[in-house]
Structure formats: structure tokens, C-alpha cells
Amino acid sequence: MSEIQPHNVLVLGAGGGLGQAMIARFLTDPQVEHxxxxxxxxxTEDLSAPWISNNRLIWIESEYDEPSMLEVIEKLAPYAGSIGRVCxxxxxxxxxxxxxxxxxxxxxxxxMHEIFHANTIIPALWLKLLHKTLAGKAPCIVAVFSxxxxxxxxxxxxxxxxYRASKAALNSLLKSFSVEYARRLKNVKLIAFHPGTVDTDLSKPFQASVPKEKLFSSAFVADQLANIMASAEVDGQLSYLDWDGKTIQF
Ligand SMILES: NC(=O)c1ccc[n+]([C@@H]2O[C@H](COP(=O)([O-])OP(=O)(O)OC[C@H]3O[C@@H](n4cnc5c(N)ncnc54)[C@H](OP(=O)(O)O)[C@@H]3O)[C@@H](O)[C@H]2O)c1
Structure with missing residues (x-):
């Protein structure tokens, strides 16, 4: 088990359907400080968002070019070593x-460039830039949406x-990160995560052919992932898991 108490959570690419659901899920966890x-x-200015006025939520804007990502890293300095979960x-x-x-x-x-930039390069840049923020004694579980x-x-x-190739390349990069992290950031566990088909803007145009019981709510998947992360072992390996915690073959 990777529980640490209390700890902070980092959600990168937080404005989408699954990012928002992860925020809402973690804010219900009393072990999470921020x-x-x-x-x-x-x-969001949507006052119905469950986390809108929660003072444990810290919101940072970034353009995701490397200089602006470095500014984010500087803002994370006070939380270095205390981040237990990253999505x-x-x-x-x-x-x-x-x-x-x-x-x-x-x-x-x-x-193709645009898709690779968002799906593959930006996650890799975060894993490059975050190493000092995540290094420490406390376990840190990082789930990357694949x-x-x-x-x-x-x-x-x-x-x-x-899209397929960008996610396959992401998985390959995550494998390389897991090898180097196992040497240099022994407290960090990496998970390549498949959420299933989830009712968000990303899947909207393709939902008609999905059976009702196979179209998940983002809240359901956020709960599944939070539980998977809570029970993950820091073993120096990359896990490729679906929403049910089942292993997917690369
Ligand atoms: N929904 C599904 O059925 C499904 C299935 C399999 C895998 N996934 C994966 O799950 C993850 C979350 O997807 P979602 O369903 O929540 O989709 P979404 O609602 O469309 O959110 C997409 C996210 O990607 C970020 N993003 C979009 N364009 C970007 C760009 N050009 N550069 C950098 N970041 C960009 C956004 O971050 P900002 O906060 O900065 O806007 C946003 O959080 C994705 O990796 C997706 O591939 C989803």
C-alpha cells in the first residue's frame, strides 16, 4: 500500500472531464491536504462544480511550453517531497x-504533430521537469492517462x-522513465492508465456505438483510479492498467 498521510495531489491537464473528476474525488479525501x-x-466559473469554493484547491495556469512549465515547477517548490499522487x-x-x-x-x-504534442510530448516534459518535486522518501504514485x-x-x-501511435509512444516513453526513475526516484511508481470509454468531450462524437453500461461517468473512473493508486506498490515498474485495475498487454 502506498498510503501516506497527509499528502498533496497534483492534477496536470486539469480542465478536462477526467481532470475535473480527479480533482473532485481527491478533495473528498480527508488525507489530502491540497x-x-x-x-x-x-x-471554472461553474458554481455547481463540487470543488469550486474549496480552499484546499490551488489552481495554476500554464501554456505548457517548457518555460511556462518551469514556472509551474517553481510554484510547486513548497510542496516538494509531499506530493503523493500525480495525474x-x-x-x-x-x-x-x-x-x-x-x-x-x-x-x-x-x-499528427498536434496530437503527439498534447498526448506524448507534454506528459514526457512533465516527467522530465518534475523529478526534483517528486523526489523524497514518501511514496508518490503517478498515473498518466494513456x-x-x-x-x-x-x-x-x-x-x-x-491517436493510437501517440499513446503507444507515450507508453514507450513511460517504460523508459520507469527504468530511470527506478534508479533515481525510488519513491515514484508510474502507471499508464486506460479509463475505459468515459462520458467527456473527448469521447462525445463516438458514444453512439458504445453500449450504455460501457460508457462510464468520469466520477466512477476517478474513484476507480484513486483506489488503484492507493493500493499501488512502489516497485520500480511501469504498470499498464485499465479502469478495473486489470493489466493490459503492451
Ligand atoms: N474519455 C475517454 O473515453 C477516454 C478514453 C481513453 C483515454 N482517455 C484519455 O484520458 C485523458 C483525459 O481525457 P478526457 O476524456 O478528460 O478529455 P477532455 O475532457 O477532452 O480533456 C482533455 C485534457 O487534455 C488537455 N489538453 C487538451 N488539448 C491540449 C493541448 N493542445 N495541449 C495540452 N493539453 C491539452 C486539457 O487540459 P487543460 O486543462 O489544459 O485544458 C484537458 O484536461 C486523455 O489522455 C485521453 O486520451 C479518455
Whole structure:
């Protein structure tokens, strides 16, 4: 078990459906002192958000270029060694100017760059820049939102070239980080996490073909992930897990 009491939580890419659900979930945990959220946007003005006026929530804005990420790292200095959970939630699948590729003729270099930047490069930059913040004696569990479609062995349908490849590349990077972290940050455990199909903006256009019982609420998945993180062992390995805690083959 990786429980530490009390501890702080960091949610990166906090403005999306799953990021917000992770914030709400961790704020219900009395062992959590502060939730530090990082997003391109300011805190929501939606007064119905369960965490809107919670003074344990610290909100930081970032453009996710390296200088602005370094500014975030400076702001995290007071919390160094006391962050017990990190969720890296960045991810894009579609936008107003691109769509997941159905066939290889659909591949567009600009869209591919954009997808790799958000899904692969930004999470890797966080893991590069966070090492001093996370180093310490207390266990720190880091969950990076990947996807089952990033599994090369599970790819039977093809398509979604950029998204699939960006998540497969993310998994590969996480494996390399886990090897080096096992030497240099022995208190940190990395998890590549597949949340299932979750009712957020990312999955909205694809939900029609998903059976009702397989479309999860973000609150359900946040609870699942918080429990998975609480029971994770700091073993120097990368785990690739789904929402149910089951291992996915790379
Ligand atoms: N929803 C699903 O069914 C599903 C399934 C499998 C995997 N996932 C993965 O779960 C994670 C969270 O997805 P979600 O469903 O919560 O999607 P979402 O609601 O669309 O949120 C996407 C997140 O990605 C960040 N982001 C978007 N564009 C970005 C860009 N250009 N640069 C950097 N960050 C950017 C946003 O951070 P800001 O706070 O800065 O806006 C936001 O938090 C993603 O990694 C996704 O691939 C989701």
C-alpha cells in the first residue's frame, strides 16, 4: 500500500472531464491536504462544480511550453517531497480541424504533430521537469492517462493512426522513465492508465456505438483510479492498467 498521510495531489491537464473528476474525488479525501491543478484555462466559473469554493484547491495556469512549465515547477517548490499522487490527464483525439483517421490517406502531418504534442510530448516534459518535486522518501504514485488503443498487441481494427501511435509512444516513453526513475526516484511508481470509454468531450462524437453500461461517468473512473493508486506498490515498474485495475498487454 502506498498510503501516506497527509499528502498533496497534483492534477496536470486539469480542465478536462477526467481532470475535473480527479480533482473532485481527491478533495473528498480527508488525507489530502491540497489539490494542485494545472490547466491552460482559469478555474471554472461553474458554481455547481463540487470543488469550486474549496480552499484546499490551488489552481495554476500554464501554456505548457517548457518555460511556462518551469514556472509551474517553481510554484510547486513548497510542496516538494509531499506530493503523493500525480495525474497527467492531457489528451486530444479530435478537434474542430481534425478527426481520427479512418484510412492511411487521412494522415495529415500538422494534425499528427498536434496530437503527439498534447498526448506524448507534454506528459514526457512533465516527467522530465518534475523529478526534483517528486523526489523524497514518501511514496508518490503517478498515473498518466494513456488508452487501450495505445497497445500495439491489442490493435486489431487499425485506424486512428495518430491517436493510437501517440499513446503507444507515450507508453514507450513511460517504460523508459520507469527504468530511470527506478534508479533515481525510488519513491515514484508510474502507471499508464486506460479509463475505459468515459462520458467527456473527448469521447462525445463516438458514444453512439458504445453500449450504455460501457460508457462510464468520469466520477466512477476517478474513484476507480484513486483506489488503484492507493493500493499501488512502489516497485520500480511501469504498470499498464485499465479502469478495473486489470493489466493490459503492451
Ligand atoms: N474519455 C475517454 O473515453 C477516454 C478514453 C481513453 C483515454 N482517455 C484519455 O484520458 C485523458 C483525459 O481525457 P478526457 O476524456 O478528460 O478529455 P477532455 O475532457 O477532452 O480533456 C482533455 C485534457 O487534455 C488537455 N489538453 C487538451 N488539448 C491540449 C493541448 N493542445 N495541449 C495540452 N493539453 C491539452 C486539457 O487540459 P487543460 O486543462 O489544459 O485544458 C484537458 O484536461 C486523455 O489522455 C485521453 O486520451 C479518455
Amino acid at each position: 489539490v494542485i491543478a494545472v490547466s491552460r484555462n482559469g478555474q 497527467i490527464c492531457h489528451g486530444i483525439l479530435h478537434d474542430d480541424h481534425f478527426w481520427p483517421e479512418k484510412r492511411f490517406e487521412d494522415i495529415q502531418p500538422d494534425s 488508452a487501450r488503443v495505445g497497445s500495439i498487441s491489442d490493435n486489431r481494427l487499425g485506424g486512428w493512426y495518430s
